[in-house]
Amino acid sequence: MNLVDKVAVCSRSFSKNTVLRKEILNKYKHVKFNDEGLSLVGDTLVNFLQGQNKVIIGLERIDESLLSQIKTLNVVSKYGVGIDMIDLDAMKKHQVKLGWKGGVNKRAVSELVLCFAISVLRHVPAASREVFEGVWQQHKGNLLTNKTFGIVGYGNIGRDVIDLLDPFDCEILVYDIAEFQLPPDTKNIRRASLEELLINSDIVSLHIPLNDQTAMIINKEKIGLMNKNTILINLSRGGLVDEQALKHALLSSQIAGAAFDVFEEEPPIDNDFIRCPNLLATPHIGGLAKESIMAMGFAAIDGLDNNLVLE
Numbered sequence: 001m002n003l004v005d006k007v008a009v010c011s012r013s014f015s016k017n018t019v020l021r022k023e024i025l026n027k028y029k030h031v032k033f034n035d036e037g038l039s040l041v042g043d044t045l046v047n048f049l050q051g052q053n054k055v056i057i058g059l060e061r062i063d064e065s066l067l068s069q070i071k072t073l074n075v076v077s078k079y080g081v082g083i084d085m086i087d088l089d090a091m092k093k094h095q096v097k098l099g100w101k102g103g104v105n106k107r108a109v110s111e112l113v114l115c116f117a118i119s120v121l122r123h124v125p126a127a128s129r130e131v132f133e134g135v136w137q138q139h140k141g142n143l144l145t146n147k148t149f150g151i152v153g154y155g156n157i158g159r160d161v162i163d164l165l166d167p168f169d170c171e172i173l174v175y176d177i178a179e180f181q182l183p184p185d186t187k188n189i190r191r192a193s194l195e196e197l198l199i200n201s202d203i204v205s206l207h208i209p210l211n212d213q214t215a216m217i218i219n220k221e222k223i224g225l226m227n228k229n230t231i232l233i234n235l236s237r238g239g240l241v242d243e244q245a246l247k248h249a250l251l252s253s254q255i256a257g258a259a260f261d262v263f264e265e266e267p268p269i270d271n272d273f274i275r276c277p278n279l280l281a282t283p284h285i286g287g288l289a290k291e292s293i294m295a296m297g298f299a300a301i302d303g304l305d306n307n308l309v310l311e
Contacts, residue, residue, distance in 0.1 A: 006030040006072075007304065008049050010040050011058035011079045013293060020297035024056075027301065049073065056300045057085075064090040077303035079296050080287055081105055081156070084210045084237060092310040099303020103156030108292035109235050110160040116259035116280060117203050118144050120231045125280045142229075144168050150201030152194065152217075153208035153236065154180040161205060162189060173197045177213055198225040203233060210237035220245035223255065230255045235286040238263040243273055250276040261286045 007028045009015050015033040024031055032052065034040065040048050040060050046069050049055055054075040062076050067090050076086065077099030091098060119125060122141035130137055149170040151158045162172055173192040174182065182189055194217075198204060204226065208214050218232070218241040226232070232255060234241055243264055249255045257278040266284055268274050274281050287296065 001026070002028045003030075005053040006032070006051060008032045008052040008055045010034055010045070010048065010060045011056060011300075012037050013288065014056060014058070014079050014297055014300070017293065017297060019294065020301070023298065024301050028304070046070065054304050056304070059085060061085045062091065062096075063087040064093070067091070067094040067096060075099060075304055075307055077300045077307065079300040081296075082209060082237060088310055097307040097309055099300065099305075099307040101299040101303065103160075104295045104299045105287035105289075105292040106156045106160045108289035109157050109286040110164055111289075112261065112286050113157075113161050113205050113233055113235055114144070114164055116233050116235070116261075117149075117205070117231065120233075120257040120259050120278075120280055121147075121203075126277060144170070144203075146170065147202040148173065148200055150175070150192070150197040150204040152176070152197065152204065152206045154178075154182075155207060157235075158205075158207040161207070173201055177208065194222070195225060198222055198230075199227070201226075202229060203231045205233040206236045206240050208236055208240065210239045215239055216242050218242065218246075220248075223249045226255045228253060228256060232258040233260075234258075235261040238266060243270060247273040247276060250278050253278075 005028060007024065007030065009024070009031065012034050014020050015035055021033065038044060038048070045060055046066060049070045051072055052070070053072055054077065055073060056077045056079050058079045062085065064087060067073065073096055075097045076091065081102055081104060083100060086098070121144055123139035127139050145168045147170050149165055150173045151161060152175050154174050154176040165172060170188065172189040173196070174189060175192055175194045175197045182191060206218070216239070220242055223245050232246065246258060247270070250258060259280040261282045262284055
């Protein structure tokens with residue numbers, strides 16, 4: 001057991017998990033949990049981390065401002081897979097190590113992608129809402145089978161979505177801002193430009209990080225390339241899509257629908273957008289299957305000791 005280092009756990013879901021608490025307390029004597037369920041931003045985060053040597057973060061922002069105030073911090077371990085909230089240059093400058101394991105929650109997210117696609121194709125959210133309201137109206141939807149499915153981002157989750165699509169005989173178009181190679185025996189999968197993918201896909205699913213290259217990558221112009229039957233899915237990061245342009249496209253039936261688990265502001269502040277009848281919205285639950293929570297938690301604990309020196 002480590003009797004020296006002080007560890008802070010920012011994540012609320014980690015802090016509530018009895019198995020993960022027991023696991024980390026078996027390894028570290030001094031652990032500070034977010035038991036009050038605080039939203040740790042700005043000064044609240046700084047105060048929470050004062051005097052700590054290592055931290056497990058969820059969606060908290062680690063940047064120059066914070067690191068310049070927490071001189072004791074030497075390890076940041078990520079609970080989850082997205083690292084867009086971490087300023088890697090600032091981490092390098094302050095010699096803070098990074099604990100991170102990519103793809104640890106990929107199956108939880110990729111299963112929800114298929115759930116979203118089928119739900120919107122079959123008008124499940126609207127049908128459920130109408131039954132709840134006492135309206136019995138049978139909607140005619142569409143199959144996922146034989147559709148053209150556009151994958152924007154060929155990382156861990158994008159590849160896993162492709163694997164799950166195998167029984168549906170979809171044509172799959174793949175685009176990524178980074179270089180990638182498709183396996184040689186992929187007769188129904190091919191590379192495409194972003195424009196070609198948006199024009200030809202029945203479903204477009206985003207699986208890229210949020211950074212300077214990808215911010216608002218799906219803007220008004222790109223939404224205009226989609227056809228009226230297209231469904232846009234985002235379980236990656238808010239900020240990839242111009243939500244105002246998407247709201248207009250949904251309300252005017254420019255595209256068929258959308259399913260979002262992530263938003264520019266969380267919780268979302270544009271109620272008109274959230275209430276679009278052809279939008280399926282969830283509160284950032286993509287990685288929150290019980291099994292993936294455990295996998296992310298164990299990976300984050302491991303990252304406190306097995307981590308990267310940023311160069």
